Amino acid sequence: MKLRDMLRMSASSLWKRKIRTVLTVLGVVIGTASIVVMISLGLGLKRASLEEIEQYGGLTSVTVMEKDAFDMDASDAGGQKKKQATQHLDDKVLDTIRQVDHVEYAYPVLEAEAMILYGGYQCYTTLRGMPAESMEYLKLNLGQGSLPKPGDEQLSLVFGNGIIGDFYNEKTGQSYWSDGKLPDIDLMESPLMYVLDTENYYNFLWGGSGEEGSTAAMPKKYMFPTSGVLAGSVEDYNSNSYAVWCDLEALKKVLKKEFRNRSIPGQPTSASGKPMKEIFYNSIMVGVDDMDHVKEVQNTISQLGYSAESNAEWVESMQGQYQSIQLALGGIGAVSLLVAAIGIANTMMMSIYERTREIGIMKVLGCDMKNIQGMFLLEAGYIGLIGGLIGTGVSYGLSAVINTLMSTEGSGIDLAAASGISYIPGWLSLLAIGFAVIVGMVAGFFPSLRAMRLSPLAAIRNE
């Protein structure tokens, strides 16, 4: 018997019993919709929290730093005390890290303290020098200006949107966070002055002594142009709000000039306290291809002898938490689908009793037992399919309703406001439909077995 004919016969026997079919399908609709909506709530919560983590520095990035001398593994410290020299971060390390599996990109970061001065305001901050060509990985959302161009001789800066709040009045000490008034500075246009030798600047301000005991002189001030400012107000927080970036090479050049023959603050020194020839990086930022590989990459880099940090643990614990919420919610939905499955089994049983004669005739006329079973399985599968399709459609509607209700309420759950508390990804709806079909077929299995085993004699015995 052809599959097409089996499909046709199953469909027509459902069509013959419209009301019963509709009622049975309704059960599946309710079951599917409740599972999907329940899981969508779990997924929505999870997505919202992942978005939150994303704001705190990304889900796929690993920060590599030198291992602290004190941070040595306990096991190493106990047995062989072969205190390996601290490994500094240089281009060789960078290359090694780039070779690690699943690493998409890696770029170095060199940090330098700086005091920004303008019109009676000052701001103590850290400049983050990184290759201009890598800045795209930061996915910065510029409000004004542009990113520094690779190969620019001139050091130029990109400010986070929160930096303006870090400027404080030299005399009163007030800043935006204390008096609510934004300083009258246009980060793009105002000529900002930078002091890189902050230690001597403080010494100069408060009359301390310089390196060789001499009275500190006012260190050199530089003027660097601003190339861009991030979008957003001073109060919009994300992981980039309080950063100041510049091109790595330009920063290196400026530092070398400022600290000629002296050690650059934050840079390692040789055993005798002499400055080293090379400038080492403070950290290397690593981008991993997928969230699931972050842990692995982190471990590999740790084993190379560096400290590697990421949000992986945070994400893991959060995911564990939401998995259990999802399981609980999905379980509630599953109960209603179970009830629907019993409904399908019942409907199929009834229909087999009614059709004893028909089944018998088909057997006498030479219909294969497998085909008879197949037709009943298909019938149950149809109920599951139709119910699953409609149920998924209904869930999209319910999900939209839940999301609009939650967002207009403006209630405490503002992390959900952005993308909605209920979220149905494509795979969930496909899975739900597939699951409904399988549930239908499983529910229809024993009835179909019964149909297959019915005696053909039943048909011929006169009523």
Place this chain on the structure above:
Amino acid sequence: MDRAVIAVSDLYKIYRVGENRVRALDGVSFQVRRGEFCSIVGTSGSGKSTLLNMLAGLEKPTKGKIIIAGEHIEKKSENQLVAFRRKHIGFVFQSFNLMPSMNALENVALPLTFQGIDKKKRLEMAAEVLDLVGLSSHKNHKPTQMSGGQQQRVGIARALVVSPEIIFADEPTGNLDSRTSAEVMELIREIITKKNQTLVMVTHDDHLASFADRIFRIMDGRIIGIEETGRRKTT
């Protein structure tokens, strides 16, 4: 000389009903030649239907051998029996047993569906057979829109459409009046003679039985006599 297309030897069917044993068939042996039309007559309860059902593989014998078209029926599993019927056997029911939701054409085409024949092809074949039984104008009628005689013609067309070697009919005219019965009998005879098909028919009506080439008389599960009607032209 015709080879026997049906060979039954020493066939028993014993039903247990509580303590009692009912000997529905009590040692039956006979042969049917290819192309022959046989009728089985007997009083009610004599075991006619039991015999026919066993020949068609709808019921298992207690003891004995049944060879149909060269194959041992009594040894087959239910699934093999279904396949065997699909290939070799047509069945006409007393109570027509048409599918109520299908029209005449679809009913006749149903056994072809089980053989995996394309829709277009099987509807063509069904239409041909319906023409043969004189129901050209009733192809789209549902069973409830036809008379008993017309329904039985559809039933006969359904048995014939697969061109079976052997056709079994259990009181095919049991629900029809005597005139219609005679018409239907003439029709069956004509068609099977043309195609040299074998027909075994159960009836309790001596007149209808006389349409056959041979008549088996059965009583209390035994064959008590075989009559040649002389209808068949011997060559």
